[in-house]
Structure formats: C-alpha cells, structure tokens
Amino acid sequence: MPLSPPPLRRRRWTTSRSSGGSRRWCGWPRTPGSAWWPSFRPRPRRIPSRTGSFPDPWPWFCKKEKTKSGKIRQFRFHFLLMLNEFLTDLFKGQTGKALSLLESRPVEQPVPPDVITMLRLAILQRDLNFLTCQRLHNLWTRWGRPALKPNATPRKVLLLSDFTADNFVPLVTLFCAAQGVEAEVILPGFDSIEQTVLDPTSSLYRARPDIVILFFSDHWLRRYTGNAALVRHSDLEQAQETLSNLVREIESNSPADILVGNLPGRAYPLPAGTVAVKDRMGWNLAVTRFNDWLARRSSTRVHVVDLAEAVFGAGGRQAVGATNFLRARMAYETSGTLSTARELGSGIAHICGKTHRxxxxxxxxxxxxxxxxxxxxxxxxxxxxxxxxxxxxxxxxxxxxxxxxxxxxxxxxxxxxxxxxxxxxxxxxxxxxxxxxxxxxxxxxxxxxxxxxxxxxxxxxxxxxxxxxxxxxxxxxxxxxxxxxxxxxxxxxxxxxxxxxxMRLFNAVSLSEEDLKRSSRALKLREQRELQSSFGNIEDFLKAIQVRLNVSPLNVNNLERVVQMFQKTNQFNLTTRRHREDDLKQLEKRGGNVFAFSYEDTFGSQGLISIVNLVPEDDAVFIESWLMSCRVLNRTVEQAIFSFIVQKAKGKRVRGEFIPTEKNGLVRNLYPGLGFRNISRDEPTGTEYWVYDGPGPGSEPPKHFTTIQES
Known part of the structure; x- marks a missing residue:
C-alpha cells in the first residue's frame, strides 16, 4: 500500500562557513531521487533590504520550466513548503508568528493566490485577539484589499446601534471579505436608531443600503423595562412593539434586507432571573422571551443573527462590556466585539448567498x-x-x-x-x-x-x-x-x-425548503450517476429517467427560493444580476415575466433548478436573466428551457446578453450553441450581445429529451 508522505520539515536559512558566511537554503523534505524531491532547484530572486540583498524565500505561485519535449511543467513545490509552515503556526494558535511570514513579503500586483489563501485562513481562525485582527486588517489594506473569494459580492451595509460601535466597522468589513462579500459599512450617529429609522431624510434612506443591521444592547431593552429585578409583561410588550414598528418602517421605505441581533445577558446579573409571578418575570426570563419572539419575527427580508451565542462562545459575561461601557459606552469587551462582529459578517454572507455548502x-x-x-x-x-x-x-x-x-x-x-x-x-x-x-x-x-x-x-x-x-x-x-x-x-x-x-463556518440566519431537501436530492443524483454508467449512451439514459420540467410564474410559494438562487448561482448564470424581491416585482410591473423551472425524473424531484426573466420588446423578447443549477447539467435541460423561451416569443426574435465574470465561463458558448448570432461586444466590460432569428434553412431547434408542463 503506498504511504502518504510524512509532514514536510520546516524550511530554514543557515549560514555556510565554506561560503564566507553567506546564507543558503536548507531543510528540503526528502532526499534526492524520492518521489517528492523536486526535479529542479530554483534560483532564488534577490530583493533589496536595509542590510543588503538576500534570497527571496517567496517565489511565484507557480514555477514553469520547459522540458526536453517542449512541454511546460508547473511546480507548486515552493508554495507547498511555505503554506505548510504557515498552516503549522496557524493551527497551533501562533497566528502572530504566521502573519510575520506575510508581513516580511514584498507587495506584488496582481495579488498572488497564495497570499489570498493565507489572509483568508488567518481571518477565519477563532482564537484571534484584537491586535491580531488589526494586523490582519493592515496586511489586507497593504495588499490593496483584494477579494478573498472569487466573484465577490459588493454590499452597502448600514449599522444602527444604541452604543458606540465604531470599532465594528473595520472588523465587519474584514470578516465579510473572508467570506466573499465586499462590504461598505456605514455608521450613523451614536444611539440614534429611532431617529434614523423614523426620519425619511436620514442617512438610512439617502445612502440606499443593501443591508440594515439593528444592533441592540441590554441597555436598550432597559429603557422600556426599567432596572428592577422583575420585568412587567406590559413593558416587555412595549419594547417588542417598538422594534416591530422600526422593522415595519424600514420594510416600507427601503428595499434593504434587515439583520437584527438578539440580546445577550447582562454584565451584572440580577437575582431571581427565572421567576414568574402574576404580571412580572425575572430579567433572564424576559430576555429569553424577547429573543424567542424575535426569532419568530424573521421573514424573507428580516433575519435574526444569534449574538447571544456569539457572546457565550467568547466567554459569556466576561465578553459583555462591563469596563468598556463605563469608559466609552461600548456594549462589549474586545473578545465580545470580535465574536459578535464575526457573527454579523457570517449573517451578511448568508444573506448574499456566500455560505459553505x-x-x-x-x-x-x-x-x-x-x-x-x-x-x-x-x-x-x-x-x-x-x-x-x-x-x-x-x-x-x-x-x-x-x-x-x-x-x-x-x-x-x-x-x-x-x-x-x-x-x-x-x-x-x-x-x-x-x-x-x-x-x-x-x-x-x-x-x-x-x-x-x-x-x-x-x-x-x-x-x-x-x-x-x-x-x-x-x-x-x-x-x-x-x-x-x-x-x-x-x-x-x-x-x-x-x-x-x-469557526462558525456553517452558520445560517434563514433556511428555504430547498435547503432542507438538498442532502436527499444530492443522494438521488449520486444514484443517477451510478445508473448512468450502465448505459451505452446519454440519450438512452435520459429517455430512461423521463425528465420533466414544471414551469410556474413568480409567486408566494417560490419567491424565497428564487431570490436565494439569484444570490447563490455563479457558474450557469449569463448575467449574474443579483436580483432581490423588489427588483423582481419591479420587473413584472414593467411587463416582464419571471419563470421558475422545477425538475423531476424517475428518481424524484430536484426542486427549483432554473430561472428565466423575459422582457417583451417591440420586435423581440429579451432574456434579462437566465440561471440554472449545475446539478442538472448534461441532461438537455437548457435546450428544453430554450425551446420554452422560443415558444413564448411567438415568432419574434430572441435577444440575450452574456456578461462574463470570474465564474461563469461555463456558459460562454451557450448562445452560439443554441443558434444565436453575435451582433456586438462591449470592449470595456466584455459584455456580448446575441440574437436568435429562428432555426436557419435545413437546421432544427436544439434537441432535448424533456417534457415541459406549465402551471
């Protein structure tokens, strides 16, 4: 049985007496001739320093060398060595030592992928302290704030709080970047939640944010309940009604998603926390009931982030701002600030579809x-x-x-x-x-x-x-x-x-019906792959599984899943427009149509797998958006959907756009493969414009093996 190679030895620099004290590279992980020994010994680049020049231990991401046959070989050996050392320090909890490797490296543009990898992995570590986060933010800024995930989603975030939250702005920005969201965080005035929400001319409505965060401390709740050990039911209901009115006002006047944090415990606990007598209850019981009510308030646009769990994971009462509140009206100590900022970043990423799947x-x-x-x-x-x-x-x-x-x-x-x-x-x-x-x-x-x-x-x-x-x-x-x-x-x-x-890598602030069924549907796909291998050709397999598509317009039953797909789908997405609920409703008001396609075969349902937005024009039908789940690729589903589009065009031409991104190269040739002809291309953006005039002489519409039913 082949053995996995043992862990790589740490690289090091030593001084050679035989070379007059010059530094040389040591610590190769294998002896010459072994399977893991590199077939070349690279010549280190030399970079200037204050003490002269020395070999650069950070070569390029990939080394390329021509072999005798003329082929190009790529070597990732140096990156492997360097990353092994970085990960060793990182997972030992020595994050500061790991960051020293990055801090000693000269800035390069474009940013090499190895730098992006190390920055992101360091940000995701849970044992960070405040100074380490500052170093990470400075490093990220020094390298030009590169996107740490491909196809990053830009979002404008407005943070409303009843306490001093200035230190949250860089932290939320950093944690969002690690999960693929380019967040611009806006912070209105101190303790101005009600004034900002209720004033139609405030920064909340002028800035037009994509996400609004309502961030409360226990001091906000005490404005309604008082400081007594027992809380009146009527006072708690008044606080709930106030928050409901604030959320309702934002929903009515802004298309933004709303992220509300639940309440952690107090820095100084009150006695009789779980007592319930007549019309009063203990403080802990009141907070529990408030958080339970808040969780049931969540909807398509309103999401609740679990800050109580974040504070508990950061040390509980020690993370709540006992000292910082007295000095600067901050609701959390540094450990609590880091933990809650990470939780907010995770919630923002989930709203944007940037979650681990x-x-x-x-x-x-x-x-x-x-x-x-x-x-x-x-x-x-x-x-x-x-x-x-x-x-x-x-x-x-x-x-x-x-x-x-x-x-x-x-x-x-x-x-x-x-x-x-x-x-x-x-x-x-x-x-x-x-x-x-x-x-x-x-x-x-x-x-x-x-x-x-x-x-x-x-x-x-x-x-x-x-x-x-x-x-x-x-x-x-x-x-x-x-x-x-x-x-x-x-x-x-x-x-x-x-x-x-x-590390909170699988956090969620909302779930759709599709999320709940994803695992069972993935198992069906695995069974289909095993069955497909027994067929001689793909056509016989597709005929055997009897693929059926059900088409429905945008409605209350599929709205949540449709919006989720617009946020998450990257590869089969011709325009990558991140439509939200209000965008889709505006499109329908202009005469457009949103069609949702659900997939089913003999193995069962795969749920909603594709969305097509069609906008009628004078002499054509315009495909404003077309996206599809990659799990049903290579089943002629896209050909079947296109035949439905042609049917809806009713003899008119069909126009389409392809807007290239980092991730949608999969569909670059979709339109020409369906019989479209290219009419123009916008050079600055790379956007391509295509038109379908109908099948040409002697040609046939794209072939498919799918039954389509419209509901």
Missing part, C-alpha cells in the same frame, strides 16, 4: 481513530466504549447534524475503495454511506479528488470546507484550490470538534 472530509484519524487498512473495520476508535471513541462518534454526529441545514457531506480518502464498507460493517458509526453525497476513494492526490467532488456537486471549491488531519494534505489541496477553506483535524477528536464549531 459542503464539507469534504478525510476518513482515517478524522472521522475515527486509526487506519482502517491496518486495524480493520472493527479496530478503529468510534462508538460509546471509551472516551476517545465517544469523541469521534460526536464528530460524526456533528457532521450528520449539518445535513438538515443543506450542508452536503463528501468523503475523500487515499485508500482502497473497499474500506467504504466500514460504514455498513461497523454498527458504532453515526454516519452511514448514504450520508455522503459524493465519494472519492483511491490513491489520486486529494486535490484531484476535490475537483471531482466539485464537478459532481455542481459548485466550486470556494463553497466547500476541507477537513483533514494532515497539514501536508491540506497544503496540497490549497495549492490547486486556493479559494477553498480548510480545518485541521486532530490531534484528538475534541480538537477537531472545537475547531469545526468555533
């Missing part, structure tokens, strides 16, 4: 203790019999609990495919084989396995989290997929569970 996990020493190939299915540690086994069982339980949230699970293991039987053979496993939406078991590099998982699940690695117990494997994957996020497992199950939960 899959966890790609290693198996050995990650989901269980030990290696199956050595100890067998019943020799691994997992179950209820020992503390270590129980810890790994809890890791599996946590991964299984993510599935109802729409988080898919993929398995990657450098092993014989037969080891997958462990999930059926060993009854102590919390996970079963059907819990995995994609399986890649074999001896290929894990970066190749991640690429296959991405293709099967229908979205890019930037929406995935990689979990592995080997720093080498994490570094190897990140060299090929620099926008993927990663978590180090081990050295024990408790550390794995702590990192997975505390």
């Amino acid at each position: 899959a966890l790609v996990s290693d198996w050995d020493n990650t989901l269980w203790g030990g290696e199956v190939a050595e100890v067998g299915s019943f020799g691994v540690e997992c179950g209820q019999e020992s503390p270590d086994a129980l810890g790994y069982y809890m890791v599996q339980e946590y991964l299984k609990s993510l599935q109802p949230l729409g988080i898919l699970l993929a398995g990657i293991s450098r092993n014989d495919p037969a080891v997958s039987r462990i999930f059926d053979d060993n009854p102590e496993m919390a996970l079963k084989l059907d819990d995995f939406s994609s399986l890649q078991i074999g001896w290929n590099p894990k970066s190749e396995s991640v690429a296959r998982v991405s293709k099967e699940l229908g979205f890019g690695p930037e929406f995935m989290v990689f979990l592995d117990d080997s720093l080498y494997e994490i570094a190897e994957v990140l060299t090929s997929h620099p926008y993927m996020d990663a978590v180090l497992a081990g050295p024990d199950s408790q550390s794995t569970l702590a990192r997975l939960t505390r």
